[in-house]
Amino acid sequence: MLFGRAQEFGDIAARMAGAADGTSRTLLVSGEPGVGKTALLREVTKHVSESAEVIWAACLPMSSFSVPLLPLASALQRRAAGVPAGPGGLDGSVGYAPVTFDAWLDERCRERPVMLVVDDLQWADESTLDVLLYVLAGPGDRRLLVVASLRDGEEGPLVTSWLCNVRRLPGVEELHVGRLDRLGVAGQLTSLLGRPPHQSLVDQVYERSRGNPYLTQLIARGLGQDATSLPAGLPHELREAATQHWHRLSPAAKVLIRMLALAGRPQGGLRLKEFASRVGVGQDIVPLLREAVDGAVLEVVLDGRYWFVHPLLAEVLEDSLLAEERQAIHAVLADAILADDSFEMRRDVDSVVAVADHHAGAERHEEAFRWALIAARTSGEAGGAAEELRLLWRALRLWPAVPDPGMTETEVLRRIQAAADRAGDVEAELEAVARLLVILDRVDEPLLTSELLVRSIDLEDELGRPSAGVERASDAVTLSAPYPDSPEHAIATAELAEKELWRGVPSGGERAERAVQLARHCGSATALARALVVRCTASVFAGGQGGLDDALAAMAAAAEARDFPVFANAAAWASNCIDIGAASLDATALLSRSRERLELLGAPHRYVAKLCAQEAYALLMLGRWQVCVERLRVALGSSPGPRADGIARLTASLLDTRQGRWDQAEAHLARVAELSGSRFEFFGYHAIRAELLIAQGDPLAGFEAAMAGVGVGHANLTEHLMPLAARALADEAQALRDQGEDPEPALARLRALRESHPTIVVVVGPGPAHAREIEAMTVLYDAEVDRAGNGQGTYDIWERAAGASADAGLAWDEAYCWWRAAESLLRSSSRHERARAALRRAFELSTALAAMPLVREVEALAHQCRVNLSAPSDIGPAVAAALPNLTPREREILALLVGGRTYAEIAHALFISEKTVSSHISHMLRKTGTNSRVELAQVARRVNARGD
Numbered sequence: 001m002l003f004g005r006a007q008e009f010g011d012i013a014a015r016m017a018g019a020a021d022g023t024s025r026t027l028l029v030s031g032e033p034g035v036g037k038t039a040l041l042r043e044v045t046k047h048v049s050e051s052a053e054v055i056w057a058a059c060l061p062m063s064s065f066s067v068p069l070l071p072l073a074s075a076l077q078r079r080a081a082g083v084p085a086g087p088g089g090l091d092g093s094v095g096y097a098p099v100t101f102d103a104w105l106d107e108r109c110r111e112r113p114v115m116l117v118v119d120d121l122q123w124a125d126e127s128t129l130d131v132l133l134y135v136l137a138g139p140g141d142r143r144l145l146v147v148a149s150l151r152d153g154e155e156g157p158l159v160t161s162w163l164c165n166v167r168r169l170p171g172v173e174e175l176h177v178g179r180l181d182r183l184g185v186a187g188q189l190t191s192l193l194g195r196p197p198h199q200s201l202v203d204q205v206y207e208r209s210r211g212n213p214y215l216t217q218l219i220a221r222g223l224g225q226d227a228t229s230l231p232a233g234l235p236h237e238l239r240e241a242a243t244q245h246w247h248r249l250s251p252a253a254k255v256l257i258r259m260l261a262l263a264g265r266p267q268g269g270l271r272l273k274e275f276a277s278r279v280g281v282g283q284d285i286v287p288l289l290r291e292a293v294d295g296a297v298l299e300v301v302l303d304g305r306y307w308f309v310h311p312l313l314a315e316v317l318e319d320s321l322l323a324e325e326r327q328a329i330h331a332v333l334a335d336a337i338l339a340d341d342s343f344e345m346r347r348d349v350d351s352v353v354a355v356a357d358h359h360a361g362a363e364r365h366e367e368a369f370r371w372a373l374i375a376a377r378t379s380g381e382a383g384g385a386a387e388e389l390r391l392l393w394r395a396l397r398l399w400p401a402v403p404d405p406g407m408t409e410t411e412v413l414r415r416i417q418a419a420a421d422r423a424g425d426v427e428a429e430l431e432a433v434a435r436l437l438v439i440l441d442r443v444d445e446p447l448l449t450s451e452l453l454v455r456s457i458d459l460e461d462e463l464g465r466p467s468a469g470v471e472r473a474s475d476a477v478t479l480s481a482p483y484p485d486s487p488e489h490a491i492a493t494a495e496l497a498e499k500e501l502w503r504g505v506p507s508g509g510e511r512a513e514r515a516v517q518l519a520r521h522c523g524s525a526t527a528l529a530r531a532l533v534v535r536c537t538a539s540v541f542a543g544g545q546g547g548l549d550d551a552l553a554a555m556a557a558a559a560e561a562r563d564f565p566v567f568a569n570a571a572a573w574a575s576n577c578i579d580i581g582a583a584s585l586d587a588t589a590l591l592s593r594s595r596e597r598l599e600l601l602g603a604p605h606r607y608v609a610k611l612c613a614q615e616a617y618a619l620l621m622l623g624r625w626q627v628c629v630e631r632l633r634v635a636l637g638s639s640p641g642p643r644a645d646g647i648a649r650l651t652a653s654l655l656d657t658r659q660g661r662w663d664q665a666e667a668h669l670a671r672v673a674e675l676s677g678s679r680f681e682f683f684g685y686h687a688i689r690a691e692l693l694i695a696q697g698d699p700l701a702g703f704e705a706a707m708a709g710v711g712v713g714h715a716n717l718t719e720h721l722m723p724l725a726a727r728a729l730a731d732e733a734q735a736l737r738d739q740g741e742d743p744e745p746a747l748a749r750l751r752a753l754r755e756s757h758p759t760i761v762v763v764v765g766p767g768p769a770h771a772r773e774i775e776a777m778t779v780l781y782d783a784e785v786d787r788a789g790n791g792q793g794t795y796d797i798w799e800r801a802a803g804a805s806a807d808a809g810l811a812w813d814e815a816y817c818w819w820r821a822a823e824s825l826l827r828s829s830s831r832h833e834r835a836r837a838a839l840r841r842a843f844e845l846s847t848a849l850a851a852m853p854l855v856r857e858v859e860a861l862a863h864q865c866r867v868n869l870s871a872p873s874d875i876g877p878a879v880a881a882a883l884p885n886l887t888p889r890e891r892e893i894l895a896l897l898v899g900g901r902t903y904a905e906i907a908h909a910l911f912i913s914e915k916t917v918s919s920h921i922s923h924m925l926r927k928t929g930t931n932s933r934v935e936l937a938q939v940a941r942r943v944n945a946r947g948d
Helices: 006-020 037-048 070-077 094-111 126-136 157-166 182-193 199-209 213-220 236-243 251-263 269-278 286-294 312-319 323-339 341-346 349-361 365-381 385-401 409-423 426-439 446-463 469-480 487-503 508-522 525-541 547-561 564-578 585-601 605-621 625-636 642-659 662-674 677-683 685-695 699-708 718-738 744-756 768-790 795-807 811-826 832-848 852-865 876-882 888-898 903-910 914-928 933-946
Strands: 025-031 053-058 114-119 144-151 172-176 298-300 306-308
Touching: 006 025, 006 037, 006 144, 006 172, 025 037, 025 157, 037 053, 037 114, 037 144, 053 070, 070 126, 094 114, 094 126, 114 126, 126 144, 126 157, 182 199, 182 213, 182 625, 199 213, 199 312, 213 236, 236 312, 251 269, 251 286, 251 306, 251 312, 251 323, 269 286, 269 323, 286 298, 286 306, 306 312, 323 341, 323 349, 349 365, 349 385, 365 385, 365 409, 385 409, 409 426, 426 446, 446 469, 446 487, 446 642, 469 487, 487 508, 487 525, 508 525, 525 547, 525 564, 547 564, 547 585, 564 585, 564 605, 585 605, 585 768, 605 625, 605 642, 625 642, 642 662, 642 677, 642 685, 642 852, 662 685, 677 685, 685 699, 685 718, 699 718, 718 744, 718 768, 744 768, 768 795, 768 811, 795 811, 795 832, 811 832, 811 852, 832 852, 832 903, 888 903, 888 914, 888 933, 903 914, 914 933
Parallel strands: 025 144, 025 172, 053 114, 114 144
Antiparallel strands: 298 306
């Protein structure tokens, strides 16, 4: 299974479609070894194999000799039985091969489209290249796509010259296959391990493989499903793969490259020259660098420095040294940098961090501690929060071993906490806070202790861990109470109010009001932002209308204070205050604007990702699934933080469920459970899980999942729970009928459900979209109950459900309802015209949504009832110009006729009688000189296709 290659797959498939229409195309697919070029092309050929002939020619690495035309000859021998034989002249008659092969290929293209794949072109022999060049220079109207893959940096002089010639030809395009992003690596690991990987494992694998699928596969080999981190050391196969090119270098180049590995970061030529002189490389390093670059070991990065094509090689080379060797080289490298006259003048981040790392590698503890702090500050000032955090943890580890560190352990931990927050490392920040709470004296530091108690609650909430939130917040209020004018007291009061509100404690609302008063009095923008968000929460929970002003004011205060988590939280509440409906355009627009503002403020990725995830959820509900996917890639493309990760995966699971990727949907839900599923109950976890189980054909489990969400409270998709529960029981009743069994057990459950929940469960909240959603789900609930009773339901109620869903902007539900509406009529052989219209509307919507399970249901029902699902053709201006005597109404009828509609269907669509339709068609037959409506439709199709 391919992950992260949808764009490339689509690009190649589109070019094949263009070639099938009669335009020859050539595509050069390049990428580093192991990036997945061959796997990608294999998947594409599977996709096109039914409509096109695939010829796969694989070039092989021949170290000392090459067999002329071997790739093409082998490809023809492997072709399936029953396919016409390949051309002669590929068995040694090299002089005739280009003409012979091209003529044979031309004949094949006349019979059906052809996709010729030449894999690993960098190893092709000269004769094969000659044949290919002749083919590519051939006629441009053949139904032919030639795809050649080649490895970056391994093109010899022969292939390089060939490429220069080919790139001048018309119709030649190039596609570079890059490494997978973090989300793609996570998907690949899911396939390899059989379940979604732990987040920390994804991060470690991505750091090592840098998104190379082959290296990821080697790294993951032998890992268990529950692995949370990589074992120490590297697998033998991985070492061999990483060092394959390095072993081909000369001894002097190997020494130089090993030294670069110890340097730990890209280096310029002058510094490498200095390093080389200190480790005994007594020759000009320029030829050595050229050798390493040509050998695909090193690459020149943007600023002219040298680094490894695969950074994993640096780790392998460093591990191959003895500890004493590493220490000695690190000491040399640290001294070399400090001896550079330009170092003190520039003090650039890279050099300062390098000095700190080399002192640590040389085990010079005092220098390592001092330079770790210097480098951490330099990195932080340059915006490198993750690097700053790494260096500060090192300083903390070294602190006990330094006689006079110059700062306390508390000071180091506070710097770690701040850096972890900037880096978005929730686990690291929580660890720093926990250590601080252990070593702090509550009596001497009551305000700091109060601040840290509140922060620990927030971080544990972010991670989904259970915590004694009310008790800890109450403790923070008590500690800060002697300082009523402090921001800490206002923030602690707001935190306690929030916890009380979510627990349903009556005093929560009053305490929220008190928090706002305290925050205004102390003058802290951060405290005010937090207090306003909590007062907004209280207003929403009470069903009031004043929450939006508080949420917007909180966003402004948070932006002023650059308090990004509070800004993101306030934006979410502002969206809820506008409309808590699942498909609200206004609320979605606010989320979009808020995300853009966070990006302009320079917020860390996890806060942008959180709003991206919430925006993606709203877009999915609106049916704008393509934009939803774009937002999900932002949210999941790098470390988004646990909350954003969970919301994004719930959205992805629902999208995958509705589009038929049920294994992926299940994997996303498993990841949510790993993140702590209970905290994601408020984001519609139970409703999404119920929909997946129903789609998978397990209605009773789906029913239980829907009912599990009833008691959650203020949760997304709460209004969808009862319709889903009824749908599950209706499916179960139908399954029993289909098996010839009594449906009474399912119907009894349904009666009990209807008795306990005569109406849908509703979350009280504002917004017209929410009101329309409630109406739609109420009708849908009734429709599902009706369907359970007679196996199909009645058309009128399904039509009302479809209309209500359309009014609410719930495109997915509208498509489902139109399918059920058509089903209720077509199988009873009555009112066929309305049924056809319903079925075509279901098909139109489900196709636009790429809801493939529903598309298949609609197509099956249409086939069973002999309904043509084709939409009316757009006959366009060409027909109007070629047939100018037709009236506007006649052209309208002709469009429907070309689309395959019957007289009755045309009459129903245009609200005219069948007799009027027949009269119009008779007039058109006379005007066009055609003899039948079939001939008339064919004329219109031909004119439209030619565009004349």
